[in-house]
Amino acid sequence: MKNKVIVIGGGTAGMEVAGQLAKHDCTVTLLERSAETGGHVRDWYHLFPDRKDSREVINYLENLIRHKSISLFTDTDVNDIVRENDFFVVRTSDGKELQADAIVVSTGFDLFRSERKEEYGYGIYDNVISSADLEKMFRNDEIKLQNGNIPSKIGMVHCVGSRDEKVGNVYCSKLCCVTAVKQAIEIVKRIPEAKVFCFYMDIRMGGALYEELYKEAQQDYGVNFIRGKVSEVSQDIDNKLITKVEDTLTGRPLKIGLDMLVLMAGMEMAESGQKIALSAELDTGENRFFKATDLHYGSNKSNKNGIFYAGTCTAPMNITETISHARAAVIDVIDYLNDRSN
Amino acid sequence: MQFDPFVIPFNIGLYFILIYAVVRCVLWFRDLSRADKLRLQRGFFGRPFAKSLKEIFMESLIHRKILKSNFRLGYMHMSLAFGWFLLILFGTIEADIFGTRHLNPPYKAIFFKFFNPEHGRNGIEAFYAFIMDFLLAFILSGLLLAVIKRFSSRVVGMKKTTRLKTLDKVALTSLWLIFPSRLLAESFTSAAYDTGSFLTGSLGSVFASFLPVNELAYPFWWLYSISLGTFFILLPLTRYMHIPTELFLIFARNSGIRTGDHYGAFTEIQTYSCSSCGICIDTCQLNLSTGITDIQSAYLLKGIRNNEDVKDIANNCLMCGRCDQNCPVGIELTPIRMIMRREPETKSGDNGFFEKYFPSHVKIPVPKTNGSLVYGWLPAVKTTKAEVLYFAGCMTHLTPAIKKSMIKILDAAGVNYNFMDEEGGVCCGRPLMLAGKYKQARELINYNSKIIKQSGANILVTSCPICYKVFRESYYLNIDVYHHSQFINSLINEDVLRLRFLRKKITYHSPCELGRRSGVYAEPKEVLKHVGRLQLTRHEDENAYCCGGSLGNMHISYAQKKKIASDAAKDLTRNNPDILATACPLCKKTFSPVTETPVADIAEIVAEAIILSHPDKKNYSKVISLKEPVDISE
Ligand code: SF4
Ligand code: SF4
Ligand code: SF4
Numbered sequence A: 001m002k003n004k005v006i007v008i009g010g011g012t013a014g015m016e017v018a019g020q021l022a023k024h025d026c027t028v029t030l031l032e033r034s035a036e037t038g039g040h041v042r043d044w045y046h047l048f049p050d051r052k053d054s055r056e057v058i059n060y061l062e063n064l065i066r067h068k069s070i071s072l073f074t075d076t077d078v079n080d081i082v083r084e085n086d087f088f089v090v091r092t093s094d095g096k097e098l099q100a101d102a103i104v105v106s107t108g109f110d111l112f113r114s115e116r117k118e119e120y121g122y123g124i125y126d127n128v129i130s131s132a133d134l135e136k137m138f139r140n141d142e143i144k145l146q147n148g149n150i151p152s153k154i155g156m157v158h159c160v161g162s163r164d165e166k167v168g169n170v171y172c173s174k175l176c177c178v179t180a181v182k183q184a185i186e187i188v189k190r191i192p193e194a195k196v197f198c199f200y201m202d203i204r205m206g207g208a209l210y211e212e213l214y215k216e217a218q219q220d221y222g223v224n225f226i227r228g229k230v231s232e233v234s235q236d237i238d239n240k241l242i243t244k245v246e247d248t249l250t251g252r253p254l255k256i257g258l259d260m261l262v263l264m265a266g267m268e269m270a271e272s273g274q275k276i277a278l279s280a281e282l283d284t285g286e287n288r289f290f291k292a293t294d295l296h297y298g299s300n301k302s303n304k305n306g307i308f309y310a311g312t313c314t315a316p317m318n319i320t321e322t323i324s325h326a327r328a329a330v331i332d333v334i335d336y337l338n339d340r341s342n
Numbered sequence B: 001m002q003f004d005p006f007v008i009p010f011n012i013g014l015y016f017i018l019i020y021a022v023v024r025c026v027l028w029f030r031d032l033s034r035a036d037k038l039r040l041q042r043g044f045f046g047r048p049f050a051k052s053l054k055e056i057f058m059e060s061l062i063h064r065k066i067l068k069s070n071f072r073l074g075y076m077h078m079s080l081a082f083g084w085f086l087l088i089l090f091g092t093i094e095a096d097i098f099g100t101r102h103l104n105p106p107y108k109a110i111f112f113k114f115f116n117p118e119h120g121r122n123g124i125e126a127f128y129a130f131i132m133d134f135l136l137a138f139i140l141s142g143l144l145l146a147v148i149k150r151f152s153s154r155v156v157g158m159k160k161t162t163r164l165k166t167l168d169k170v171a172l173t174s175l176w177l178i179f180p181s182r183l184l185a186e187s188f189t190s191a192a193y194d195t196g197s198f199l200t201g202s203l204g205s206v207f208a209s210f211l212p213v214n215e216l217a218y219p220f221w222w223l224y225s226i227s228l229g230t231f232f233i234l235l236p237l238t239r240y241m242h243i244p245t246e247l248f249l250i251f252a253r254n255s256g257i258r259t260g261d262h263y264g265a266f267t268e269i270q271t272y273s274c275s276s277c278g279i280c281i282d283t284c285q286l287n288l289s290t291g292i293t294d295i296q297s298a299y300l301l302k303g304i305r306n307n308e309d310v311k312d313i314a315n316n317c318l319m320c321g322r323c324d325q326n327c328p329v330g331i332e333l334t335p336i337r338m339i340m341r342r343e344p345e346t347k348s349g350d351n352g353f354f355e356k357y358f359p360s361h362v363k364i365p366v367p368k369t370n371g372s373l374v375y376g377w378l379p380a381v382k383t384t385k386a387e388v389l390y391f392a393g394c395m396t397h398l399t400p401a402i403k404k405s406m407i408k409i410l411d412a413a414g415v416n417y418n419f420m421d422e423e424g425g426v427c428c429g430r431p432l433m434l435a436g437k438y439k440q441a442r443e444l445i446n447y448n449s450k451i452i453k454q455s456g457a458n459i460l461v462t463s464c465p466i467c468y469k470v471f472r473e474s475y476y477l478n479i480d481v482y483h484h485s486q487f488i489n490s491l492i493n494e495d496v497l498r499l500r501f502l503r504k505k506i507t508y509h510s511p512c513e514l515g516r517r518s519g520v521y522a523e524p525k526e527v528l529k530h531v532g533r534l535q536l537t538r539h540e541d542e543n544a545y546c547c548g549g550s551l552g553n554m555h556i557s558y559a560q561k562k563k564i565a566s567d568a569a570k571d572l573t574r575n576n577p578d579i580l581a582t583a584c585p586l587c588k589k590t591f592s593p594v595t596e597t598p599v600a601d602i603a604e605i606v607a608e609a610i611i612l613s614h615p616d617k618k619n620y621s622k623v624i625s626l627k628e629p630v631d632i633s634e
Helices: A012-023 A039-043 A054-065 A131-140 A176-190 A210-221 A271-279 A319-341 B005-031 B034-044 B047-061 B064-069 B071-098 B106-110 B123-151 B166-193 B200-208 B213-237 B239-254 B265-273 B279-283 B285-290 B297-305 B311-315 B322-326 B333-340 B353-357 B400-412 B430-434 B438-455 B465-474 B484-493 B522-531 B558-572 B585-594 B602-609
Strands: A003-008 A026-031 A070-073 A078-084 A087-092 A097-100 A102-105 A109-111 A128-130 A153-160 A195-200 A224-235 A241-247 A252-258 A260-265 A267-269 A307-309 B388-391 B417-419 B459-462 B480-483 B505-509 B533-535 B579-582 B599-601
Touching (some): A003 A087, A003 A097, A012 A054, A012 A070, A026 A319, A128 A131, A131 A260, A153 A176, A153 A224, A153 A252, A241 A260, A267 A271, B005 B213, B034 B047, B047 B064, B047 B239, B071 B106, B123 B166, B166 B200, B200 B213, B213 B239, B265 B333, B285 B558, B311 B333, B388 B400, B430 B465, B438 B465, B465 B480, B484 B522, B505 B522, B522 B533, B579 B602, B585 B599
Parallel strands (some): A003 A102, A026 A070, A153 A260, A195 A224, B579 B599
Antiparallel strands (some): A078 A087
16 A cells, blocks of 8 residues: 655745656645645745746746646645544644645745834835745836836845844845845946945845846846945835945945835744644744754654655755755655564 | 830940931931932922821731732731831830839830730730730731741742841841740740730740740740840841931832932942832842842842942842832832943942941942033034924944835925934944943933934934933933824824734734833833734733833843843733734844744834825824923914
8 A cells, every 4th residue: 555645835945846756756745724735835926046047947837746646736835734543634624634644844935924023114115025025026128116116226124024033033034145146236237326235234145046146136237235234214205215234344334215025024934833833843943933852853853753844844945945944855755654564 | 114124235236227327318418419408308398298197007017018919928018017017116105004003114125024914804904915816927927938038938938038148147046035935925925924925825835734824924035135136236237227318218219219329328228228029129120030139139239338349239230110119118120220331530449337237339420521522523413493303323324124114104294394313313322331331331422413403303213112211311402202103193193194904913012122121111002002902911001011121231141131122022912913013112122033923013003004195185284282281472
């Protein structure tokens, strides 16, 4: 008889896990709480560092899960997970009771809700948007202000909801810096006369080809990088966003009028993941993400034998890392299933 | 004349403490400011004196406030204080009526039984003896509670009891010995003479059955006298000093003396008036939510009394004022803490014997600026002539939804106003004050005062309770200061602001700086009742919790603040309101991340409910002034 595995969460990690497990002779049930698989990648336009169209990744993933051993349930939330002797029972929001030999949790992340940093005026001022909103504008090919005008001065705020003790997230989301660089370039490409300012605390360019992209942004696209934290934003009568920044390189406060402000929202443990952590008694770290048994060689294993993690439900990751992490999870699952049948 | 050497310890103690109390009062009086001296003199010949007598009776003897908040603890304090008072009173009357002479020295009343062992056999005498026994039993019951409280404070309904220093322990032991030794001494004497009422009589006969009561009585009368004497002599060095001091405090307070920002005799009187009841520890959220139990006001006052460095204690506090509100002695705890946050000028170690009884007190002067405008280099703020000046405040600039709503409200009501810090402004000064930086705060105050004066406005409206408090109390301006909740309320009452009903359940969180620290409770609720269904919470008005975001505490971590905030939010949202309303940008910022319930400032809720154009729209003319205008023309 084939082994059954349930994968919770149909984003990049979950789809990759499902596809690979099916290839390795498992019967997979993939549960997705929204109407569509694909997760956050669907909302993104181009991916860093090579500006690949995100649809290419989605196509790859969709092909991967088109497999006779994979059954997909969308609009399905997980209520709880119980272990019964040798197998697990997963109860879903629509009353299903599914059985499995192993479980992979790939609930991913939530984008930080920028309203929570009220001082930046998201949801209050017309032209304060989030990085996700900007991606949508790219996709629809219209970077416009609320009144239909084309913005000429645009600010990008780094570390919104990350590295911020006041909102309870002390960690770095790792991707927003390079996202800002990528988006800044994209803006200048579309609006050549636009001036873009990035307000950062540190620039973190730790991935393959990131630093090169950062250099390109400065040399070829004239993006301004200002080291300083945005303290508050207000709006004047002309709807200009008066942004106050402490320029920590020159040591002086800075006030700058902008047309549009883009908030680089950080990544947080998904709320759905937190619920599962509670009901299945899975360990989470101080940053609320799932806590794997070992940071070095056990990053896919949970504190419950037979339940595994894949992707950004354990920490912020880019797509390359997510896919690698998902594939690693598959090996752990297969190991576990083999050990059990011996 | 009846006399026995055993009364000597008592006599020494008694006369010592009486003389000491008088000297100390004189010293305190001497240290008061001229104005306060006058207040006291006037008070002595006026109503305050009578009022004080009543208050002393209700609070120092009956302990009404403690009784109300915690019956068992109140009973303990009452039985000891009121019981002892009655025992002395009835004892004196007893000695006067039944003794050999009238107008006896005090020891005659205290040791009446020793000198009149035959007293109380029958008739009126027996009845009187019964009363005296009853009073003793009353005191002993309270004493029993006190002993139990020392070992397990939960019995009297408290979570924490105060910690003691060595001298306190000696004094406490002598206090504890007083009444049991009196009980035994009287019982033995009664047994020997076959007198005594239900308590001393019956106990005496039990003892007599197996003990040589005749020989035992005398040593116990000695013990009784020594315990009393020791207690009196140690009293000024221990926390029991609160007993005589509180009387002075009550009188001074009723005469109109307040702490203000001076450290002087009145502050000292208050520090000595603390009975270490521990109620402040029980009401403090730092204790309730984060388990910090060594910074509460009882410890602050103890530290000041012992001349210790209290900087860390003084600074680790939310300045929420919940303890002030609950302190049964009515000590102005938060103002005292504000003073202790400032740099003391002199600090003397009181080590000698004499200094222990008459400690020199710390000097903490009110810092002054040299008058020059430190922020003169800032670009000038231009204001046009308008009736109302609106000051949003730094915190409101960090919560732009509130600012935006206020502008909408002011415009809708047709108020002719100037936005003082539209382009950003200078801080009101309160955060620096809370940090003990008075001088620096005054520099900000001077700068802002100049702008406010130049604006020519008659009304200053602010959105932030932190600014509101400092504008009202520390700016010397001839202008009416309103918090926006008060201003909105008067706009509604004047009918220039028409609102629709939002059909939402709202709970209101009363911000510390607006509520407890400034006394504004009613107006925000009035406003909310206009736009939604106001739900009551478990901790209303002066009992409201602090949101935990206080600028007053830079000691605790964000995690601890968050814990306080989420505990408070949980308490506020027990009835599942649709909106958790507050009237302070800082409270809003603190609550938003810790609760699922949407958090909104009053201004935002009102702005949402505005009916924009109603036909017979009036314009705001001039809101009724807070201070009643006085017409002196005719
Ligand atoms: S990646 Fe950059 S913007 Fe994102 S949290 Fe880290 S430092 Fe901040
Ligand atoms: S400060 Fe007040 S409440 Fe606190 S222990 Fe002293 S008397 Fe009691
Ligand atoms: S003011 Fe508030 S935080 Fe400070 S000691 Fe009193 S109750 Fe505790």
